[in-house]
Amino acid sequence: MLRFVVREVLSGIVLTIFVTAVTYATVFSDGPGIARRVLGQSATQDQVRAKVTELGLDQPVALQYGKWLGGLLHGDLGASWFTGEPVTNMLANRVPVTLAIILPTLLLTMALSAVVGVAAALRGGRLDRFLQVTGAAGAAIPNFVVAIVLVSSFAVSLKLFPATGYVSPDADPVGWAHSLVLPILAGLIGSVAGTAQQFRGAVIDVLDKDFVRTLRSRGIPERAVIYRHVLRNAAGPGMATLSLQTVALMGGVIIIERVFALPGMGLLTNDSALQGDIPAVMGSVLFSIVIVLVVNITIDLLVGWLNPKARLS
Known part of the structure; x- marks a missing residue:
């Protein structure tokens, strides 16, 4: 298991360096052009050249990236070119908001997808057909449409939850929870439908295996066959889909936070990209990479624990 963990962590570090290097070079x-965006279109050529030198943009990109990477190792991601605020402070203020959406969504997706997928595979019928329809609809309907429908139904019409805004958990824990219900639902609807379909297919495939028939022929209770053997062997494909859903959710969070006016990483990523605030963009990219890697490594470790053969693959 230790070798498995070390391998996953090292591959994550290599991938982080590769993605950030490509992004930085791009x-x-x-x-x-960067200096002119910072100064504005009315800036003179002399002002642009001075800003290029001030920001260190006249140096080779490889050298600039090396300095950025060195700063990262010391916890320094630079400062915003427009506000002067350290990027680490910008992340510290916004990361908790985004994590409060992403983590519950992923945990609920994993739990609900396993339950619904197994039930659909075992019972079939209307539940199976309903899963097929909702899976297709969840993949086709954009996050912002789901978010708008939720706001219109549960916030505007029923007034059960706030339509927009974010409440700090320190100020009002109950208000904080209420402000996150609809954003989490907006990300959950599509991700559960897609992941549950994968669990369903994986369970059906495992049920056709010879070892399942052997276990049943030995008189082992059906519940034990399903939960101790079938679900454990079917966990890999389902968890792999959850990894892909994490990537999709990171993109969907930008829209969700915009619709619900949440001051999270999605809003920061969108605004900094439109403004051309490159240090903030790099901080946002780094956050996205770390989240995806942590989730993927956690899923790989969980699959390796459920199915030891996966650690050898």
């Missing part, structure tokens, strides 16, 4: 390749 967004920092045009020094004069």
Whole structure:
């Protein structure tokens, strides 16, 4: 297990360096263009050249990335070019908001998808057909449409939850929970439908295996066959889909936070990209990479624990 963990962590570090290096080379390749966005279109050529030198954009991109990576190792991601606020402070203020949406959504997706997928595979009938329809609808309907429908139904019409805004858990824990219900639901609806379908298919495949028939022929209770053997062997494909849902959710959070006016990473990513605040963009990219890697490593470890053969693959 230790070798498995070390391998996963090392591959995550390599992937982080690769993705951030490619992103850095892409967004920092045009020094004069970046300087002009910071100064405004009315800036003179002399002002642009001075800003390029001030920001260090006249240096080779590889050297700039090396300095950024060195700062990362020391917990320094630079400062916003427009507000002067350290990027680490920007992340510290917004990461908790986004994590409060992503983590419950992923945990609920994993639990509900396993329950619904197993039930649909075992019982079939109307439940199975309903899962097929909702899975297709969940994949086709954009997050912002789901979010708008939830706001219209549960906030505007029924007035059960606030339509927009965020309440700090320190100020009002109950208000904080209420402000997150609809955003979590907006991300949960599509992710559960897709992941449950994968669990269903994986369970059906495992049920056709010879070892399942052998277990049943030995008189082992059906509940034990399903939960101790079938679900454990079917966990891999279902969890793999959950990894992909994490990537989709990271993109969906940008829309969800915009609809519900939540001051999280999605809003920061969108605004900094439109403004051209490159240090903030790099901080947002780093956050997204870390979340995806942590979730993927956690899922791989969970699958490896459920199915030891996965650790050898």
